[in-house]
Amino acid sequence: MDDLLAARALMGVSLAFHIVYATIGIGLPLLLMLAEGLALKTGDEEWHEVARRWIRPAAVLFAIGAVSGTILSFELGLLWPKFMVFAGPMIGLAFSMEGFAFFTEAIFLALYSYGEQRLSRRAQFFCTVPMVVASAISAVFVISANGWMNTPSGFRMVNGVASDIHPLVAFANQAWPHQAVHGTFAAYVATGFAMAGFYAADLLRGRKTTQVKKALTLSLAVGTLALPLMLMSGDWAAEALAEHQKAKLAAAEAHFKTMAAAPLVIGGWPDPETGTVRYAIKIPKLLSYLANGDANSVVQGLDAFPLGSTPDPRIVHPFFDLMVGSSFVMAAAAAWFWWLRWREKEVTLKRGALILVLIAAPFGMIALESGWMVTEFGRQPWIIQGYLRTSEAVTPNGGLLLIFATFLMVYLALSVGILRLLLRPQGRGEEGEEGEEVLHG
Numbered sequence: 001m002d003d004l005l006a007a008r009a010l011m012g013v014s015l016a017f018h019i020v021y022a023t024i025g026i027g028l029p030l031l032l033m034l035a036e037g038l039a040l041k042t043g044d045e046e047w048h049e050v051a052r053r054w055i056r057p058a059a060v061l062f063a064i065g066a067v068s069g070t071i072l073s074f075e076l077g078l079l080w081p082k083f084m085v086f087a088g089p090m091i092g093l094a095f096s097m098e099g100f101a102f103f104t105e106a107i108f109l110a111l112y113s114y115g116e117q118r119l120s121r122r123a124q125f126f127c128t129v130p131m132v133v134a135s136a137i138s139a140v141f142v143i144s145a146n147g148w149m150n151t152p153s154g155f156r157m158v159n160g161v162a163s164d165i166h167p168l169v170a171f172a173n174q175a176w177p178h179q180a181v182h183g184t185f186a187a188y189v190a191t192g193f194a195m196a197g198f199y200a201a202d203l204l205r206g207r208k209t210t211q212v213k214k215a216l217t218l219s220l221a222v223g224t225l226a227l228p229l230m231l232m233s234g235d236w237a238a239e240a241l242a243e244h245q246k247a248k249l250a251a252a253e254a255h256f257k258t259m260a261a262a263p264l265v266i267g268g269w270p271d272p273e274t275g276t277v278r279y280a281i282k283i284p285k286l287l288s289y290l291a292n293g294d295a296n297s298v299v300q301g302l303d304a305f306p307l308g309s310t311p312d313p314r315i316v317h318p319f320f321d322l323m324v325g326s327s328f329v330m331a332a333a334a335a336w337f338w339w340l341r342w343r344e345k346e347v348t349l350k351r352g353a354l355i356l357v358l359i360a361a362p363f364g365m366i367a368l369e370s371g372w373m374v375t376e377f378g379r380q381p382w383i384i385q386g387y388l389r390t391s392e393a394v395t396p397n398g399g400l401l402l403i404f405a406t407f408l409m410v411y412l413a414l415s416v417g418i419l420r421l422l423l424r425p426q427g428r429g430e431e432g433e434e435g436e437e438v439l440h441g
Contacts, residue, residue, distance in 0.1 A: 004391055006400035007079045010407055012376070014072050016369060017411045021065035023368060026135045026184065027191020027222070028058045029105070032112070033128035034218060040125055048121070050215050055113050062109060064418060066102070071407075079400070083383050083393040086162060090154055090170035091145040098141035105134035139187065140180040146375065147175035151244050152384050174244050178237040179375070185230035186371065190364030192223025193330055197361020200354040208349065217341075220357065223364065224334040231327060235290075242291035245385070246300045248378035251311035252320040253287055254280070255301045262287040262299040267321055270313040275303070277317075311378045319373040326367035333360035 035051035038044065073095070077084050111119070112127040119127070148154075154170025155162040199216035241249040249255070254265045256275035264287040268280025285295040292299070302310050333356040340353050383390040 003398055003400045004394050006404045007394045008390065010400065010404040011072075011075055011079060013404070013408055013411060014068065014075055015372065015376075017415065018065065018068040018072055019369060019372060020365060021061050021068055022139070023187045023190050023365065024057075024061045024194070025065045025105075026139055026187040028054060028061070028195075029109075029128060029131040029135050030188060031191070031195065031218060031222060032058065033125070033132050034222070036121075036125040036128055038218075040121060046211050046214060050211055050218070052116070053211075059109065059113055060418060062106070064414065066106075068411075079395050080383065080393045081395055083388060086388055086393075087145075087148070087384060089162070089165045090152070090167060091148055093167040093171050094141045094144040094148075098138050101134045101138035101141060105131050105138065108134070136184050139184055143180045143183050144171050144173070144176045147179045148173045149383065150179075150248075150375070150379055150385055151175040152387055157387070175240065178233060178240045182230065182233040182237050182371075183368075185226050185233055186364070186368045188226035189223050189230050189330065190368045192219050192221070192226060193357075193361050193364040195219035196223060197358050200357040200361070203349060204351065204354050204358065216357075220334060220337060223330065224338065227327065227330060227334065234324075234327075238290060242299070245378070247302065247305050247310045248316070248374075249291065250300060250302045250304075251313040251316040251378055252374055254313045254317040255287065255299060256303060256313075258298065258301040258304045260288065260298045261285045261296050262291075262301075264290065265317075268317075270317050272302075272313065309381065311380050315377045316374055319370045319377070323367045323370035323374060326363040326370065329363045330360045330367075333357050 032051050032054055035047045035054075039047035039051065108127045108130045112124055112131065115124055115127065148170050151174040152170075153173045154166040154168070156164050158164075196216055196219040199212050199219060202212045203216065238249070241252070254268065254270040254277045255262060256270075256272075256277075261284065263282040263284050265277050266281040266283070268277040270277050288297045288299050289295040291297070302313065333353075336356055337353045340350055379385055381389050381391065383393045
């Protein structure tokens with residue numbers, strides 16, 4: 001493994017782990033706010049108890065997310081010094097503002113966590129509101145920096161040097177709006193379905209308490225309501241790719257040849273040597289319609305770009321299909337559960353529906369991780385689209401393979417420790433059950 005590959009692998013592993021922590025850090029405050037709001041509105045104390053059982057996982061994941069995010073910040077400077085020299089003046093504003101949002105969330109999380117005996121129930125609820133807002137804004141600011149890497153703006157090049165820099169223009173780059181909206185809804189979907197999976201497992205094990213039923217209903221409701229919003233924002237993102245990131249769209253759709261009435265390619269294995277996709281399902285004219293709103297319009301393929309300047313469809317296309325397919329898995333499980341819930345007028349305890357929810361539980365995270373793979377690999381070989389190649393931005397210092405191996409072990413050990421902490425038995429539950437886990441209510 002050469003230093004470039006080691007640097008990319010280290011950054012990729014760090015980002016993959018951080019995404020999980022950050023995602024739940026965005027989604028869990030929303031669940032807390034809704035549960036506390038329901039407790040206030042209905043006077044049902046069990047909603048408050050459900051919320052209080054989420055405090056420890058929220059605090060732990062917030063802290064780990066902060067640590068992993070800090071590691072990523074250091075890696076940007078240590079692994080990609082030329083990138084930071086070029087991009088720092090443009091993306092510095094986004095990271096600075098993210099810091100303010102982070103500290104706001106930390107303050108109100110502390111107030112909520114330790115205010116049980118000191119704050120009124122209404123005050124506790126109001127503490128959750130800025131947590132929800134700050135966590136979402138924090139993600140929006142960070143995504144602005146990634147969007148700028150995909151559609152750089154706010155400067156002009158003079159003799160090979162970025163000049164006339166406008167940080168606000170760079171912040172509000174073309175990719176930022178759709179990436180921010182899509183990423184935020186994806187976090188709510190991933191958290192909702194992940195939490196629902198824990199409670200579905202509880203019910204399958206026979207822990208049929210009202211708290212478990214309430215927590216399952218709320219978690220799955222959040223995931224289900226956010227799912228169509230995520231899909232609609234994903235369609236917006238695809239339209240933006242067709243306009244501003246044509247090479248990424250071509251790689252994601254395994255679209256090799258520029259043509260009118262382009263078909264949508266589902267599945268299959270792209271073969272760059274022959275410019276074909278083996279074993280794929282093709283829907284005539286659909287790609288042209290989805291990209292441009294015209295079934296007979298021309299869609300640029302990978303052949304429209306200089307050789308060596310486009311992403312590898314063998315990586316981008318499978319991850320794109322996995323992202324889209326994951327959404328349909330979650331939609332099917334949610335539709336069946338809510339159909340039974342509507343028919344039975346209560347939380348369904350049917351084994352088949354609960355198993356479907358349990359199977360669908362990880363697919364929110366799978367979709368989110370796959371989406372980021374599409375975003376990152378879909379920009380290659382550029383670290384700043386059209387201006388700086390990844391190979392040019394990497395540090396000249398060696399020894400990165402050892403650092404990569406060390407960090408990989410640290411992240412794996414950290415993840416095992418987090419799972420053991422979050423799933424550690426809390427003692428005897430309210431109905432006398434031994435070993436009721438923290439996440440399970």
